[in-house]
Amino acid sequence: MTTSPFVKLDGVAKRWNGQLGVEGITLDIPEGSFTALLGPSGCGKSTTLRLLAGLELPDEGKILIDTKDVTTSAASDRNLSMVFQSYALFPHLSVAENVVFGLKVRRVPKKERLEKLHRALEITGLLGLEDRKPGELSGGQRQRVALARAIVAGQRLCLMDEPLSNLDAKLRNAVRKDIKKLQRELGITVVYVTHDQTEAMSMADTVVLMKDGHIQQVGSPEDLYSRPNNTFVAEFVGAPPMALFQSSVLEGFGEDKTIGIRAENIQIVPRGEGRMRCTVNESEFLGAETLIGLDHAGAEGLCVLKPGLSLMAEGNEIDIMFSDENLHVFDAVGQRMVG
Numbered sequence: 001m002t003t004s005p006f007v008k009l010d011g012v013a014k015r016w017n018g019q020l021g022v023e024g025i026t027l028d029i030p031e032g033s034f035t036a037l038l039g040p041s042g043c044g045k046s047t048t049l050r051l052l053a054g055l056e057l058p059d060e061g062k063i064l065i066d067t068k069d070v071t072t073s074a075a076s077d078r079n080l081s082m083v084f085q086s087y088a089l090f091p092h093l094s095v096a097e098n099v100v101f102g103l104k105v106r107r108v109p110k111k112e113r114l115e116k117l118h119r120a121l122e123i124t125g126l127l128g129l130e131d132r133k134p135g136e137l138s139g140g141q142r143q144r145v146a147l148a149r150a151i152v153a154g155q156r157l158c159l160m161d162e163p164l165s166n167l168d169a170k171l172r173n174a175v176r177k178d179i180k181k182l183q184r185e186l187g188i189t190v191v192y193v194t195h196d197q198t199e200a201m202s203m204a205d206t207v208v209l210m211k212d213g214h215i216q217q218v219g220s221p222e223d224l225y226s227r228p229n230n231t232f233v234a235e236f237v238g239a240p241p242m243a244l245f246q247s248s249v250l251e252g253f254g255e256d257k258t259i260g261i262r263a264e265n266i267q268i269v270p271r272g273e274g275r276m277r278c279t280v281n282e283s284e285f286l287g288a289e290t291l292i293g294l295d296h297a298g299a300e301g302l303c304v305l306k307p308g309l310s311l312m313a314e315g316n317e318i319d320i321m322f323s324d325e326n327l328h329v330f331d332a333v334g335q336r337m338v339g
């Protein structure tokens, strides 16, 4: 028996005066999952989320939430909560008032409001700060207030648009873990927009990678990393990015293909025993590893990872080796061919 997805987008398109926002967006999102919409600026992530939220209406296609066709429903009728980058807190209201604002509007009884407030503040680690105003909180605490507000709303679907982008790197890491933990504990379905692949890869069960208003690949973080559908996905996912080069550089791969290889699949071998001779162009110490950047006349972006501190002099010539099974082969238009 197949269960129907909790959220379904079917052939959704949105244009403004003929200019493309998104097109052909078809996506099934299971209940209780964490889905990240990932891609570069302008690829259509926010438009997709806004269509799901009911803040925009599609020109084509259908949107279903919990089997109900909500394609033209108002945002308020879609039973979802939203968390934005900007927090969207009322500056003159306290933390507690901000969190229960929606419940008050919905005339939820005071006793229930206080219970829900306490639980949400407990979950988000904000107990003790209920009387502060947003201006008296750090960026991370403000974002936690926005999360607490989404939690008390009690909706099964929560949409998040770059909720961490105003926070510094350390805080981003901490709140990232909080969000993931919350999503698991509450069993809610999260659709999360980000342009940060580390964020998407570390939080999501499913990553939807977009470019120019179209979906490029839908899969687990591991799928996108290990079996990219095309050269765009191959280069976008992973740091350092996969090196891509013309197949003519290697024997036996023909002329018109693109070959991809990741740094961790390349070894430095004794002179004369490798498949390519390269020149070291930089060494970057990353902590646990050193990244050695390589120049080759036929291939850009090649690099090798060496354990620990292992700097190599710029200009050094080295031979590198890799096995065919670690190569990604793309056809003349950049689509994955094998494996």
Ligand SMILES: Nc1ncnc2c1ncn2[C@@H]1O[C@H](COP(=O)(O)OP(=O)(O)OP(=O)(O)O)[C@@H](O)[C@H]1O
Pocket: 016, 019, 020, 021, 022, 039, 040, 041, 042, 043, 044, 045, 046, 047, 048, 195
């Ligand atoms: N209200 C609008 N009017 C006209 N064009 C729009 C509107 N909103 C978005 N677009 C266009 O639709 C495309 C997708 O925009 P969208 O905001 O969804 O991208 P994004 O991936 O979320 O980018 P970013 O990461 O920069 O927020 C862009 O070309 C954008 O200019």
